Amino acid sequence: MGKLKEFDIPSDSVSEFSDLVKELHDVDVNLCYQCRKCTSGCPLTDFMDYTPTQIIHAVRLGLKDLVLNSNTFWYCIACGTCSTRCPQETSLLKVMDALSNIALKEGIKPKAPDIAKFYQIGLANISSFGRMYDLGVAGMLKLQTGNLTQDLATGLKMLRKGKLGLLPSFQNTATMKRIFKRVKEREKV
Amino acid sequence: MRYAYYKSCSLHSTGKEYDRSLRDVCDRVGIELVEQKDWICCGSTLAHNVSRLLSLALPLKNLALIEKSGFNQVMVPCAACYNRFKVAQYEVGENPELKAEVEDIIEYKFRGKVKVYHPLEVLSSEAVLGRLSQLVKRDLSSLKVVSYYGCLLVRPPKITQFGDVGEYPQTMDRILRAVGISTLDWSYKTECCGGSLLVTKPEAVVRLTQRILEDARAVGAEAIAVPCTFCHLNLDIRQQEIGKKYNVSYQLPIFYFTELVSLALGTPEDKLLLKMHFVDTRTVLQKVA
Numbered sequence: 001m002g003k004l005k006e007f008d009i010p011s012d013s014v015s016e017f018s019d020l021v022k023e024l025h026d027v028d029v030n031l032c033y034q035c036r037k038c039t040s041g042c043p044l045t046d047f048m049d050y051t052p053t054q055i056i057h058a059v060r061l062g063l064k065d066l067v068l069n070s071n072t073f074w075y076c077i078a079c080g081t082c083s084t085r086c087p088q089e090t091s092l093l094k095v096m097d098a099l100s101n102i103a104l105k106e107g108i109k110p111k112a113p114d115i116a117k118f119y120q121i122g123l124a125n126i127s128s129f130g131r132m133y134d135l136g137v138a139g140m141l142k143l144q145t146g147n148l149t150q151d152l153a154t155g156l157k158m159l160r161k162g163k164l165g166l167l168p169s170f171q172n173t174a175t176m177k178r179i180f181k182r183v184k185e186r187e188k189v
Numbered sequence: 190m191r192y193a194y195y196k197s198c199s200l201h202s203t204g205k206e207y208d209r210s211l212r213d214v215c216d217r218v219g220i221e222l223v224e225q226k227d228w229i230c231c232g233s234t235l236a237h238n239v240s241r242l243l244s245l246a247l248p249l250k251n252l253a254l255i256e257k258s259g260f261n262q263v264m265v266p267c268a269a270c271y272n273r274f275k276v277a278q279y280e281v282g283e284n285p286e287l288k289a290e291v292e293d294i295i296e297y298k299f300r301g302k303v304k305v306y307h308p309l310e311v312l313s314s315e316a317v318l319g320r321l322s323q324l325v326k327r328d329l330s331s332l333k334v335v336s337y338y339g340c341l342l343v344r345p346p347k348i349t350q351f352g353d354v355g356e357y358p359q360t361m362d363r364i365l366r367a368v369g370i371s372t373l374d375w376s377y378k379t380e381c382c383g384g385s386l387l388v389t390k391p392e393a394v395v396r397l398t399q400r401i402l403e404d405a406r407a408v409g410a411e412a413i414a415v416p417c418t419f420c421h422l423n424l425d426i427r428q429q430e431i432g433k434k435y436n437v438s439y440q441l442p443i444f445y446f447t448e449l450v451s452l453a454l455g456t457p458e459d460k461l462l463l464k465m466h467f468v469d470t471r472t473v474l475q476k477v478a
Binding site for chain 2: 024025026043044046047075077078079080081083084089091093097098100101104112114115118119120122123126130131132134137138141151154157158161162163164165169171172175176179180182183186187
């Protein structure tokens with residue numbers, strides 16, 4: 001069975017927010033007919049304040065504040081179950097990415113601050129070293145979230161097993177920095 | 190067969206044992222891996238949450254470097270990198286304007302399309318399977334294993350184009366069976382382990398991995414085989430903690446599938462890095478042979 005075409009909605013009734021998501025990530029939330037297969041398959045709904053099905057509907061309705069202040073897209077770990085099973089091939093993976101991209105760009109205080117911090121610190125880390133320096137990311141994250149003791153035991157276990165390098169190694173850092181710079185220049189426009 | 194080898198950040202750190210055993214298996218079946226010196230991190234879970242352009246530029250820069258060095262195929266053992274490489278290729282393949290923009294950022298114009306392969310795809314070809322069965326030196330037939338594939342290789346199938354069935358893959362089962370290891374049927378082959386939430390939301394990872402461990406135990410598995418460094422760490426590192434919380438002792442060693450193949454082909458245990466595992470592997474291996 002082929003997918004349904006986009007509903008014949010006059011352009012002025014489509015929300016600005018769904019247009020923004022479409023423009024940034026090539027994904028059309030108007031294709032969704034709320035069958036809830038995404039939510040049924042999502043392994044993290046227990047932790048989310050709104051289900052993926054609710055979020056996509058809220059994007060369509062233009063409820064930007066509600067959506068960007070939810071924790072749903074932060075908890076999304078991009079396992080792809082939703083996008084695999086969607087009968088309309090609406091990529092919720094892309095919707096979730098679009099939401100975290102927009103939230104960070106607009107400086108919205110993340111509902112799951114440690115997850116957002118992890119992405120930002122992790123990226124700063126690879127831009128400095130060219131590759132991931134796990135111990136550096138873990139250390140910075142603990143410092144910046146003030147959560148010094150959580151999971152210390154796990155970190156120590158990893159160190160003992162030789163799974164974390166004590167010192168960073170540098171990998172093609174000039175190339176890495178140049179890409180970060182060139183992306184940033186474009187995103188400012 | 191000759192492949193460029195993108196070794197990934199994770200195979201330099203948490204997954205050194207994966208690298209060791211993969212190289213050993215490839216050596217034995219005559220697959221040459223040429224490690225890329227000129228590489229950078231692909232952005233993994235981090236970049237796509239922050240910037241779409243960055244999440245495309247990083248993997249494509251790596252593919253550009255690979256194409257430039259004269260290769261048209263690359264082996265990518267880390268499932269997260271594999272996924273990001275495939276997503277990037279798919280996205281720019283669908284949108285010529287985006288492709289031009291990313292090519293401008295990375296200052297390279299692609300001549301063709303570098304083929305991205307995961308070791309599971311390469312090692313499950315008929316020719317390699319035949320070769321593997323001929324090379325078996327150690328009888329591991331009494332070891333009962335479940336193959337766990339995780340998310341990132343198989344989903345979304347339209348994008349990753351992983352050479353297998355999306356929600357019920359078989360490649361790892363075929364490879365392990367070719368070297369005489371029995372794999373069991375089970376329901377959690379492609380359920381998510383929680384990935385990088387290990388760092389930020391360990392309670393979520395505990396919940397997700399417990400379900401996976403529980404189903405493995407329920408079907409009678411003695412070990413779990415994995416093709417991904419995230420899955421390996423998540424399933425391996427917290428078994429004790431999960432056991433305490435749910436009042437059950439799993440003691441299920443988590444092997445990279447290449448470690449099991451390597452052992453079956455006769456590589457001595459001390460040549461692999463099995464000591465880096467958190468759940469002890471010796472008890473199970475001593476029992477089988």
